[in-house]
Amino acid sequence: MDVMDVVKEIVNKTEEEIKAMDPINILLIGKTGVGKSTLINNIFRENLAMTGVGRPVTEHLEKISKEGIPINLYDTRGLELDPAVQKAVRSEVDEELAQMAKYGAERDRIHLVWYCVNTGTNRLESFEEEWIRDLTAKLPVIVVLTQSLQQENMEQLKTYIGSRNLPIQGIVPVIASPYVIGGFSVPSFGLSELVDLTLRVIPENAERAFINAQKVDVLKKAEYAKKWAKGFIAETFMVGFTPIPFADAPILASSQIAMIAKITSIFGVSVNKAFITSVVSSAAGVSGAVYTGRTIVSNLLKLVPGAGTVVGGIISGGTAALITTALAYAYINVMVRVATAEYQALPMKNSEVMDLMRSELKKQIQRLEKEKKEPKNE
Numbered sequence: 001m002d003v004m005d006v007v008k009e010i011v012n013k014t015e016e017e018i019k020a021m022d023p024i025n026i027l028l029i030g031k032t033g034v035g036k037s038t039l040i041n042n043i044f045r046e047n048l049a050m051t052g053v054g055r056p057v058t059e060h061l062e063k064i065s066k067e068g069i070p071i072n073l074y075d076t077r078g079l080e081l082d083p084a085v086q087k088a089v090r091s092e093v094d095e096e097l098a099q100m101a102k103y104g105a106e107r108d109r110i111h112l113v114w115y116c117v118n119t120g121t122n123r124l125e126s127f128e129e130e131w132i133r134d135l136t137a138k139l140p141v142i143v144v145l146t147q148s149l150q151q152e153n154m155e156q157l158k159t160y161i162g163s164r165n166l167p168i169q170g171i172v173p174v175i176a177s178p179y180v181i182g183g184f185s186v187p188s189f190g191l192s193e194l195v196d197l198t199l200r201v202i203p204e205n206a207e208r209a210f211i212n213a214q215k216v217d218v219l220k221k222a223e224y225a226k227k228w229a230k231g232f233i234a235e236t237f238m239v240g241f242t243p244i245p246f247a248d249a250p251i252l253a254s255s256q257i258a259m260i261a262k263i264t265s266i267f268g269v270s271v272n273k274a275f276i277t278s279v280v281s282s283a284a285g286v287s288g289a290v291y292t293g294r295t296i297v298s299n300l301l302k303l304v305p306g307a308g309t310v311v312g313g314i315i316s317g318g319t320a321a322l323i324t325t326a327l328a329y330a331y332i333n334v335m336v337r338v339a340t341a342e343y344q345a346l347p348m349k350n351s352e353v354m355d356l357m358r359s360e361l362k363k364q365i366q367r368l369e370k371e372k373k374e375p376k377n378e
Helices: 003-020 036-041 082-104 126-136 151-163 191-201 204-213 218-241 248-265 273-284 293-301 317-343 350-372
Strands: 026-027 053-059 061-065 069-076 112-118 143-148 170-173 179-181 185-186
Touching: 003 191, 003 248, 003 273, 026 036, 026 082, 026 185, 026 293, 036 069, 036 112, 036 143, 036 191, 053 082, 061 082, 069 082, 082 170, 082 218, 112 126, 112 191, 112 273, 126 143, 143 191, 151 170, 170 317, 191 204, 204 218, 204 248, 248 273, 248 317, 273 317, 273 350, 317 350
Parallel strands: 026 069, 026 112, 112 143, 143 170
Antiparallel strands: 053 061, 061 069, 179 185
């Protein structure tokens, strides 16, 4: 199999995985200037509020989405102090929600509401409280206190909203982006809490899409990827448990290719053929242009003490699972570094990815071998 065929297969599978995800659909409500765009751009990757395609749904409601990111954001526009405008916006949103519930596909329905209130105003208006109560009868609602620069104001507003006994999921104060005041920089905060609460509130079928789209907590991506990797590890154990002849090693390689694609789709980073080539070349332990699934597994086996020459040409379930586990955890650790660098606008070079992947593979196999030898506590 040509190396580019392997790379193409991983890239295609990754794209298929993302397209197959049920998107996360969030409705954002808040007055003009409350900071919804800043919130969006600092929680979700690729600056969605600036680069996403905004499509008018109604006069005051815009849908923000972007190819390759499994998310739809419905943003209220022009929610001003004028009671007539407030009534018009609410009417449009309520009607759209009713239409979605009645005619929309399950994957297109709103999962939750982020109701944004500017902490600086130090108030929740009566019409907002009434609307929140009405919304909670249909959807989970999280109140987001934006621009929470003054601790005293934030605490007072949070206490007041809490005293209203609104059936909301929670109140999360945030500073979405570092704020400079008089030469001092106030760091952002509250975004991780908002991500955590959102994950607890949304349905299970939308979790993977939200984890892919958010950039706040990279370790959440790693945690989710490890959960998925366990399925592939179990699969390769059963393949090896058969056991399989070494000549059929491509069966293992096929599962590992699918695993790499799944992990890549969870992390939601910019994927190109050069990047995947670096990963595959490191995993295969070769730099040539042509190798087979057998070559991939053969080179991984060389890293396992005593498994470099498979007795009788048979790969055991334990050995198959070990190399798949090492590959999974090594790749997840690499993706944590890659994603963190990308979100900080400091993308890693492909040569750095290759070196890191090779180093992580050796480290993970050594760790797993050590764990095998350690006595288990009864």
